[in-house]
Amino acid sequence: MKKVYSYILLALLLAVISLPAAAQQSVGSKIIEKFDYPKLEWSVPELGEDVQREVLDNGIILFMMEDHRLPILGISALIRCGEAYVPIEQMAIPGITGDVMRSGGTTNIDPDSLNTLLELIGGRLETSIGYENGSASLSVMSKDTDLGLRLMADVLRNPAFPEDKIDLVKTQMKTNIKRRNDSPQRILSRQFYNLIYGNHPDGRIMEWEYIAPISRQELVDYHKKHFVPNNIMLGITGDFDPAEIKSLLNKYFGDWKKKDINLPEIPKVDDTPKPGVYQVYKDVNQASIRFGHLGVNRDNPDRFAVSVMNYILGGGSFTSRMTSKVRSDEGLSYSVGTRYQTTTRDLGVWWAFCQTKLTTTYKAMRLMLDEVERIRGGLVDDEELESAKDSYINRYVFNFTTPGRIVNRLMELEFENRPPDQLKKYIDNIGKVTKEDVLRVAKKYLTPENITFVVVGDPAQFEKPLDEFGAVTNIELKPPKLN
Amino acid sequence: MKRISLFLILGLLALFQLAPASDEITLDVKEKDLSNGMKILVVENHIAPVVSTIVRFKVGAADEHTRITGMSHFLEHMMFKGSKIIGTTNYEAEVPLMAKMDSLAELLQAERGKLRNPLLDGSQERADEIRQQIADVQEEQGQYIVKDELWETYLKNGGSRLNASTGTEGTQYYVSLPSNRLELWAFLESDRMGDLQLREFYSERDVIREERRQTTENRPWGVMYEAMGATAHWTSPYRWDAIGWGSDIENYRRDHMAEHFRRYYHPSNAIACVVGDVDPEEIFALCEKYFGAIPAGPTPPPVFTDDSPQKGERRVEVEFDANPIAMIAWHMPQAGHPDVAPLDVLSDILSRGRTSRFHKNLVETKLGRASGYISYSRFPDLFTCRITPMGDHSAEEVMEAALAEIEKVKTEPVEQWEIDKVRNQSDADFVRSLNSNNGIAYRLANYQAINGDWHYLLDYRTEYKNVTAEDIMRVASKYFTKSNRTVVTLVPPPSKTEELEASL
Secondary structure (H helix, E strand, C coil): CCCCEECCCCCCCCCCCCCCCHHHCCHHHHHHHCCCCCCCCCCCCCECCCEEEEECCCCCEEEEEECCCCCEEEEEEEECCCHHHCCHHHCHHHHHHHHHHHHCCECCECHHHHHHHHHHCCCEEEEEECCCCEEEEEEEEHHHHHHHHHHHHHHHHCECCCHHHHHHHHHHHHHHHHCCCCCHHHHHHHHHHHHHHCCCCCCCCCCHHHHCCCCHHHHHHHHHHHCCHHHEEEEEEECCCHHHHHHHHHHHHCCCCCCCCCCCCCCCCCCCCCCEEEEEECCCCEEEEEEEEECCCCCCCCHHHHHHHHHHHHHCHHHCHHHHHHHHHCCCCCCEEEEECCCCCCCCEEEEEEEEEHHHHHHHHHHHHHHHHHHHHCCCCHHHHHHHHHHHHHHHHHHHCCHHHHHHHHHHHHHCCCCCCHHHHHHHHHHCCCHHHHHHHHHHHCCHHHCEEEEEECHHHCCCCCHHHCCEEEECCCCCCCC | CCCECHHHHHHCHHHHHCCCCCCCCCCCCEEEECCCCCEEEEEECCCCCEEEEEEEECCCHHHCCCCCCCHHHHHHHHCCCCECCCCECCHHHHHHHHHHHHHHHHHHHHHHHHHHCCCCCCCHHHHHHHHHHHHHHHHHHHHHECCCHHHHHHHHCCCEEEEEEECCCCEEEEEEEEHHHHHHHHHHHHHHHHHECCCCHHHHHHHHHHHHHHHHHCCHHHHHHHHHHHHHCCCCHHHCCCCCCHHHHHCCCHHHHHHHHHHHCCHHHEEEEEEECCCHHHHHHHHHHHCCCCCCCCCCCCCCCCCCCCCCCEEEEEECCCCCEEEEEEEECCCCCCCHHHHHHHHHHHHCCCCCHHHHHHHCCCCEEEEEECCCCCCCEEEEEEEEECCCCCHHHHHHHHHHHHHHHHHCCCCHHHHHHHHHHHHHHHHHHCCCHHHHHHHHHHHHHHHCCCCHHHHHHHHHHCCCHHHHHHHHHHHCCHHHEEEEEEECCHHHHHHHHHHC
8 A cells, every 4th residue: 555646636526627719729629529429328316216215114214226236235324413413521422422332342242243243244334423413334245134234233223332442432532632733734624623613513623521521321321312213214225135125124123112302403603704814833844724714505595606616716626717826837736726515504614725835825825815806806707617517517427326326315315304306406506507696606605804714834934924814823732631 | 132252153154154255256357459559448337327447557656766756656747738739729839938948947957956066156046037937938838728628628528536646556547437428538548648748847847846745745654655665675666655756856857758758658558447338349449549549669668676685674763743653564575476465364364354463452452553564566565564553652562562463473373264254355345346437447457557467356366365374374474574674663853852741
């Protein structure tokens, strides 16, 4: 596993570019225009057609899609729970619960036996609890379906939570806190979210003082409250027979009783802007820059226009305006661009990022902000708009390339209470975006006066102070408290 | 349910050894050699109307020498800059401008050389002036450039996972497309293979320098890998990382790159692999039409600089503003050697999964994390072990524990159930990997490139499955010796250590 270097660093690879006017076309593009592509036979997969949905008597919701090409079975579970629902002093409970459910074994099988059994059959079974959902996944050869389901049900229903495995995950989390200032990127991301969201679950920082006092009983109670059949969805894909799998599900999950569950409201994000420049000293030879502000959420009808706008600005990897200018023209950075979250429940963030040598920090930031001003200042070109929309529309099929992906998309939709036709309407919604929409959302959802800037590096070596962008505050990184 | 015990499971072992999962799986690869020597591999998968492609060139950092270290990787970036007909509206007008920049770059290099030499009188002002002149000519050339046209064309046609990567062994170009766009792929890939033009060379050189800062110089593991390569490999070209040395990057010449391209980027040194919703015959016809027209090239020069045999343990410390981590590596043989599979099985027994020895004896005792893995390289390379201490344990403590595990393997045969489980895990992962078009494409291209025949992917699986406890003991004793190993540790700089102590 030697280091391998890639052309671009991040996995999000959509792009747009300003094309030259027709008179200045390349010879190659004229050849490409003549290519006659056969029509792609494809439509967005649907419930009832491609994927079957059923509800067991105890409320477990099943999504099923058969695929007999390979002798494998995959099951993914979604459980409504997570860190977003708990106050700060309890923020470690969901994560530890999600870890020890699997690592600690069950009341029927000790952890060593569970691990050995799974590894002997080449199976995988994992659980975790994240921000807004718990998840579990099983992957076994289809010949081991019965055993796999039995173990998965056991882990979901009867985790043992032994003290030694609780201690182990606490030590791992402690180590993680101890090492949180080792790389510039970790510092940057943590400080940025904390400045934007404050102590809202989206922004708070994990500390040892929240981890140390957690007792076994709190984990047991957390599990008992959330892991009830009417709070679980299962996505089943691969080499299985529907009748057979349903009878196995009834066998291993059927006697699990329904129970009322009431989750508290997740606190609203405080949308007060927090403008300013925050510098964090780190002994490195490159500045890591991130700046942005709160934006939109998944219920906002403007989110399609926002996505298209952001792709033209800096989301379309390095043929977008910002990347083209700062990376390709000026050679100032390997990794520069913007991201706009449009699928979060509450307000997501827009941010721009860049890494550049210390002596060009100001220059890179200036050029990036100029692009923000430019997209707010006038209509984008027709070619930029078309290229962005084509890219979204033509690559949409890649969301649905395997049964696992298809089932997950449909399951997430229901989990997030979004309308069932939303996936089908996506292409239309992107197609409808106009240049005027792009300008309107740029003005409305990019607000330079609200930007929070975070820069990790050695400010003494920046070619110019950054106070032009706002009042400068230095954040001092103290060694984290670990006892 | 009765509580199941480990004893019971081990008793039932025979049950799980039956019918390994992958035996019934075949990999139906259609292949074709074009008359110019290019190899085409195609696998059908009709689950969705998409296709994943790879073009692999058999050139990487191991084919370089000092002065052009990292050149393969830089060339990979330049492959996105266009040809005579892509990325430009007037190629002829660009030529004199690029030549002008080359002359200026030579002046710049000379001036920098003077600046570095205390006996000569270099001028920083003069160097900055030349830099600015290069930038001015680049701006002038800008009027003819269609920025990132290849990239943009792929994306608006639904290109996904568009990227490229370079390692020590090879350089590969990836894109997944809706399956109706394959002609576009064949056109764009053959165009850049046949007719690359090195425009925007000097601004991209600066991008690469930033990439090196970001991925190698300012990341703890980046610093570690570079130190390990340079310490364990005294003489072989694995000495430098695929990104290259910083000062080589700053002084790259356009004519050196043109030479690198001429040597390695031609059909007889390339493999194309297409996996997805396709008809192999149609792909062969498309490849014949587009790639078939490119002339075969010269046989690439052989690489013969070996590492001199290591005589004695090597230890290095690197200072970096982070908590301690460590790496241990031993020299091991290249792909194709019969000792590779036993080392591979051993690495899995040590560090794959929750029942692995490192997990049981290091992680579960809260000492630290450790992982061991082999290289699968064209020339003798390293077996590497990465170490991250947990809690307040030192890197030395964790290293000692990891080394103790390795010592044990030399004297006591591993247990049969350990071999069985890594075999079954590996089988199951193989079956899972067949669900991914990208995964299949990458593996086929990799085996075809390194072993000269994609079938070795299957042969190697057989080798892996035939490994015995005796094989493992033998290779452990042969390679895991003190005099064959190199140890690198990352420590905070002295100033940081004092600061930390003062704060306690």
